[in-house]
Amino acid sequence: MSKKIITSLLAISVASFVYAGGFNTQADKDRKALQEYMEKKFASVKNASTFFPYSTKEELEKNFKWGLKGADFNLGSYAYNKGGKAQRDDMMEMPPFEDNIDAGKELYEKKFANGKSFKDCFPDPAIRGDYPKFDKEVVTLASDINKCLKDNGEKPWKVTKGKMTDLQAYFANASKEKGKKINIKIDSKEAAEAYERGKKEYYTQRGYLQLSCANCHVQGAGKRVRNEYLSPLFGAVTHFPVYRMKWQGLGTLERRIKGCEKNQGENPHKPGSKWQNEMIYFMSYMSNGLPVDGPDIRK
Ligand code: HEC
Numbered sequence: 001m002s003k004k005i006i007t008s009l010l011a012i013s014v015a016s017f018v019y020a021g022g023f024n025t026q027a028d029k030d031r032k033a034l035q036e037y038m039e040k041k042f043a044s045v046k047n048a049s050t051f052f053p054y055s056t057k058e059e060l061e062k063n064f065k066w067g068l069k070g071a072d073f074n075l076g077s078y079a080y081n082k083g084g085k086a087q088r089d090d091m092m093e094m095p096p097f098e099d100n101i102d103a104g105k106e107l108y109e110k111k112f113a114n115g116k117s118f119k120d121c122f123p124d125p126a127i128r129g130d131y132p133k134f135d136k137e138v139v140t141l142a143s144d145i146n147k148c149l150k151d152n153g154e155k156p157w158k159v160t161k162g163k164m165t166d167l168q169a170y171f172a173n174a175s176k177e178k179g180k181k182i183n184i185k186i187d188s189k190e191a192a193e194a195y196e197r198g199k200k201e202y203y204t205q206r207g208y209l210q211l212s213c214a215n216c217h218v219q220g221a222g223k224r225v226r227n228e229y230l231s232p233l234f235g236a237v238t239h240f241p242v243y244r245m246k247w248q249g250l251g252t253l254e255r256r257i258k259g260c261e262k263n264q265g266e267n268p269h270k271p272g273s274k275w276q277n278e279m280i281y282f283m284s285y286m287s288n289g290l291p292v293d294g295p296d297i298r299k
Pocket of ligand 1: 075202212217225228230260
C-alpha cells in the first residue's frame, strides 16, 4: 500500500474513533474529568497539601471552605475563599446590577425603527444558558444579539459593556428565575473542531510570562496570585454578565477574557473575534449542566 493511502486510512480511523458515540463525546469526557479534578482538589483540608504545597495549614483551615461539589463552583473563587464570599454576600443584599436588568427589559421590549423588537428575534428571554451555539461558526449570545440588530437595520453594539450587558443581564436573570442550565450542544464535526480549537488555545502558553489560561484556572485554581485567589475553569461562565468592583459596572465574558489576556502579558484578541468565540464555546461546555446564575458580583 502506498504511504498516502495508509495515512488517509489512519486519518479516517482516528476521526471515527474521536466521534464514535457522538460529536460531543470528547467534550463530555473533558468536562467530567475537570469536574472530578476540582471536586477532588477541594474535597477536604486533609489532602490539601498535595494540591496546595505552598499554602500554610492555617490559611487552608481558616480561610477555605471544603467539600465543594457541582454547582458550588459557580461562585468562582468565592466557592472556597470565605473572606471574598462574605464581602460578595454583603453586596448581594442590594445588588448593584438591578437597574441593568430593568434597563435590559426595556431594551428587550423597545421597538426598532422598523416596528419590530428583540422579542421577534428571541421570543423567550430565558436563553442565556443555550449560548454559544454552533451554526457554521460559533454563535455567541453577543453575536446573535448583534445579528438581530443588523437584520432589523439597526447598528450593532459593542460586545463588552453598555447596552449589550444590560440586555444580557435581563436574559441571564430570566434564565435563572426559570431554573435554566448551561446547555451547550456539539452536534457536528465542524462544531467539535471549533471546540477543540478553543480548548487548544486555553491550554496554550502565551505572552511574555508564557502562561496558559489553564496554568492559572485549572492547575492554579485555589492558589493565590498577589492578593487574588484563582477561580476554577469548572463553573467559570455561569454568572455572566458580571458586576465587577474594579469596573464599577457590568461586563461580558468577552470583556473578562480580554482583561485576563492582558494580565498574561499578551496583546489581547478582539472581543467577539473567532478566537474569543471558540474559547467561549470550550469554556461554556466545561460548565455544561450547571445552573445559570447571573448576574453576580466579583472583585
Ligand atoms: C496569571 C494567572 C492568570 C492567567 C494566565 C489567566 N487568568 Fe483569568 N484570572 C486571573 C485572576 C487573578 C482572576 C481574578 C480572580 C478569579 O476570579 O480567578 C481571573 C479571573 C478570570 C475570570 C473570571 C472568573 C469569575 O469567577 O468571574 C475568567 C472568566 C478568566 N479569568 C478567564 C481567563 C482566560 C480565558 C484566560 C486565558 C486567556 C485566563 N483567564 C488567564 C488570573 C489569570
